[in-house]
Amino acid sequence: MPPMPPPKPNVLNREEVAHSRLFTIERLDLRFSNGAERSFERLKGTSRGAVMIVAMPDPDHVLLIHEYAAGFDDYALTLPKGLVDPGEDIVTAANRELMEECGMGARNIEPLVELSLAPNYMNHRMHVLLASDLYEKRLPGDEPEPLVVETHALDDLPALLAREDFHEARAIAALFIARERIKATQSGNAWW
Helix, strand or coil: CCCCCCCCCEEEEEEEEEECCCCEEEEEEEECCCCCEEEEEEEECCCCCEEEEEECCECCEEEEEEEEECCCCEEEEECCEEECCCCCCHHHHHHHHHHHHHCEEEEEEEEEEEEECCCCCECCEEEEEEEEEEEECCCCCCCCCCCEEEEEEHHHHHHHHCCCCCCCHHHHHHHHHHHHHHHHHHHCCCCC
C-alpha cells in the first residue's frame, strides 16, 4: 500500500495578481503541515473545463488539425479541442468542436480520460473523448482562419512523433490512450 500524503496545506491568503481576457494569475500563500510557509502562483482555468477529441473516420485513422500555436509562434499539428461552453456537457462540447474545427460530427462519442498539464502551475483539466461514426457537418467556429485537417494512421504514432510540428503532450497522450483502448476493445479485453 502506498504511503499516505500529508494533509493539504492551509491557505493563508489568496490574491488575484493579474487578469487578462484568457488568464487569471492567482497567488496562494500556504502553510504546510510541517509549518513551512510558501507562496505559489498559478494560472486559474475556467470551471467549465475543456475537451480534446480523438476523431476516428474509420477504425484505423484519426483526424488531426494544423492550427496556429501562439505560445510557439508557429503552426502545430494537434487534435481538435476547445472550451466547454456554458450549459454544455463534455459530449456536446466535443461534437460542437469537431464540427467547428474538422467539419465533421460524430454519432458516437465516449469519454476516455481526463488529463492535466503542469498541475503545479495550472488547474486546467482536459477531457479526452473518442469520437466515431463520423458524418460531414460544419459549424462556424471562433478560429481566425480555416484549419487544415489531416488524416493519419493511429498505428503510425512513431512517424507522427518524428514530425517537428507534432509536440503537444496532451495530444500525444490522448492518441496513445485511444490506441490502447481500441486494441483492448478489439481483443475483448477490459479497458483499465
